[in-house]
Amino acid sequence: MTLSRRQLLSGAAGAAMAATALSHSRIATAKGTQASGPLPGVVRRRIGDIQVTALLDGYMEMPAGLFSAPKAEAERLKKLAFKSSQPNLSPVNAFLLTVGDRLILIDSGAANSFGPTLGRLPQALAANGIGVEQIDAVLLTHMHPDHIAGTIDASGQAVFPNAEMILPEADFRYWHDDGAMAGAPNAFKPFFSGARQAVKAYRGRTTQISGEKEVMAGVRALPLHGHTPGHTGYLVTSGDEALFIWADIIHNATFQLAHPEWGPTFDVDPAQAAKTRQRALDMAAADELMVAGMHLPFPAVGYIEARTEGFGYMTADWPYHL
Ligand SMILES: [Zn+2]
Numbered sequence: 001m002t003l004s005r006r007q008l009l010s011g012a013a014g015a016a017m018a019a020t021a022l023s024h025s026r027i028a029t030a031k032g033t034q035a036s037g038p039l040p041g042v043v044r045r046r047i048g049d050i051q052v053t054a055l056l057d058g059y060m061e062m063p064a065g066l067f068s069a070p071k072a073e074a075e076r077l078k079k080l081a082f083k084s085s086q087p088n089l090s091p092v093n094a095f096l097l098t099v100g101d102r103l104i105l106i107d108s109g110a111a112n113s114f115g116p117t118l119g120r121l122p123q124a125l126a127a128n129g130i131g132v133e134q135i136d137a138v139l140l141t142h143m144h145p146d147h148i149a150g151t152i153d154a155s156g157q158a159v160f161p162n163a164e165m166i167l168p169e170a171d172f173r174y175w176h177d178d179g180a181m182a183g184a185p186n187a188f189k190p191f192f193s194g195a196r197q198a199v200k201a202y203r204g205r206t207t208q209i210s211g212e213k214e215v216m217a218g219v220r221a222l223p224l225h226g227h228t229p230g231h232t233g234y235l236v237t238s239g240d241e242a243l244f245i246w247a248d249i250i251h252n253a254t255f256q257l258a259h260p261e262w263g264p265t266f267d268v269d270p271a272q273a274a275k276t277r278q279r280a281l282d283m284a285a286a287d288e289l290m291v292a293g294m295h296l297p298f299p300a301v302g303y304i305e306a307r308t309e310g311f312g313y314m315t316a317d318w319p320y321h322l
Contacts, residue, residue, distance in 0.1 A: 040120065040127035041093075043299035045319040047290075048238025050218050051098035053128055054292065054299040057109030057150065058118035059091045067255050067262045074255060081254045090251055090295045092118055092146045096125070097236065099218060102136045106234060106245055107294060108150030108159070113194060121150050122159070135160045138202075139215065140167040141247035142228040143175045143195040144266070147294065151198045158201040165199070166215060168223075168230030169208035172199065174268070188266065224249065224280060226273030227263075233280070243301070245292045249280045253296055257281070258310040281311050290316060 041056025064074040078084050092114075097104040109121035122132060138151055138160055153159055174180055175195035184192065199206060209232075214220050220235040224247065233246040250256045251264050260277045267273040284291045284304040292301045302315045 038120075040124040041298050042124050042128045043301075043319065044128070044322040045301065045316075046241075046322060047236050047243045048218075048241045049100075050236055050238045051322075052236060052243055052292070053096040053098070054301060055094045055096060055109075055121055055124040055128070056298045057092040057094060057121040057124070057146070059089045060110075060114050060117060060146070061087050062090050062252060062264065064088055064255070066264050066266075067252060068265070069255055069259070069262055073259070077254050077258055083254060088252060088254075091298045091300065093292075093294050093296070093298055093300045094121055094147075094150070095245055095292060096128070096130065097219065099216065102216075103130065103134055104137045104139055104216070104219070105135050105160070105163070106139045107141055107147040107247075108138055110146040111149040111152070111159075112154060113145035113149040113190075118146070119150070132160050133162055135163045137164045137166055137216075139219070139234065140165065140171075141233065141245075141294065142168065142231040143171045143191075143198075144228065144248070145191060145194050147247075148195055148198045152201045156197050156201060163202075163205075165202035165206040167199070167206065167208060168221075168232045169210040170225065171195075171228050171230030171232075172208050174229040175199075224276050226267060226269050226271075226276040228268050231273075231276075242289060243292055244280075244284060244289045246280050246284070247294050249277050250293050251295045253313055257304075257313055260310065282306070285311060 043054045045052055064071070075084070092110055094105060094107040094109050097106065110118040112119050125132065141147055151159055151165065175192050181189060181192040209215055209221055212220065212222055218236060218238050220237065222233045222235055224231050224233045227248045231247060233244060236243045236245060256262050256277065260281055261274050263270045263273045263277070281304055283289065285306040288303065290301060291304060296302065302313050305312045305314065
């Protein structure tokens with residue numbers, strides 16, 4: 001609806017808006033359109049010539065205890081965020097890059113590895129008009145189930161029949177290390193078998209990367225080790241625009257922006273992860289970088305500001321023009 005200056009001054013605007021709202025509510029009532037499930041989560045934006053599409057795979061609950069967060073401080077932060085009565089939910093996001101005529105998927109969601117509230121990435125892709133056979137490469141930030149499990153189906157077959165799998169070499173080595181698997185807590189042992197199964201499905205079409213380097217035009221790998229040995233972010237740059245896809249630097253924005261030292265129990269190297277988290281947050285704030293995260297509130301793109309204690313997060317505007 002476009003409002004004229006005359007309408008605004010005369011108050012006719014309010015009447016016009018009310019009429020529109022009324023007609024919408026009539027439609028809803030007449031057809032009984034209460035939602036029976038979430039719509040696919042898909043938001044496109046542009047970074048120069050590269051299109052970046054945020055895709056919502058679903059969400060999971062991560063109790064405060066997972067962050068070894070002192071109860072009183074966790075509750076204080078939740079109250080500040082108007083979340084006192086809510087469970088601690090974290091989304092699982094992936095990002096699709098359209099670089100020229102190539103489609104690059106960064107992470108693949110959790111599929112069925114963490115229960116029924118996840119595994120919606122294929123529907124989000126479909127809502128965006130993209131079929132799984134169109135994906136040219138899956139670029140992984142690390143090999144935890146909520147990032148890699150979506151590359152295979154329930155029978156262990158590749159979901160993306162034409163995609164190359166590009167993954168950090170240090171993660172490949174760690175998740176294939178029998179000694180590391182034997183020493184891991186029982187709850188985390190399936191992470192090893194799942195990661196191995198996914199890689200196996202892409203045998204003959206995987207590429208391992210290491211260090212800081214350009215993995216394709218406009219996409220630079222930035223090692224962010226600690227959460228896992230090969231945990232990697234990707235800096236997407238085109239023209240004078242940039243987006244820092246920092247993967248799992250943050251799992252719970254309410255807690256960890258205020259306390260970057262709070263890591264989840266599944267950080268492989270908690271001390272290194274905390275240092276890396278602080279460094280990534282410092283860099284994002286100092287360089288005024290637009291950031292995107294796999295567990296930031298969907299559509300998961302925003303800015304970081306340094307505060308006296310910890311950091312603040314500002315959601316980027318909805319990309320109205322795309
Ligand atoms: Zn994750």
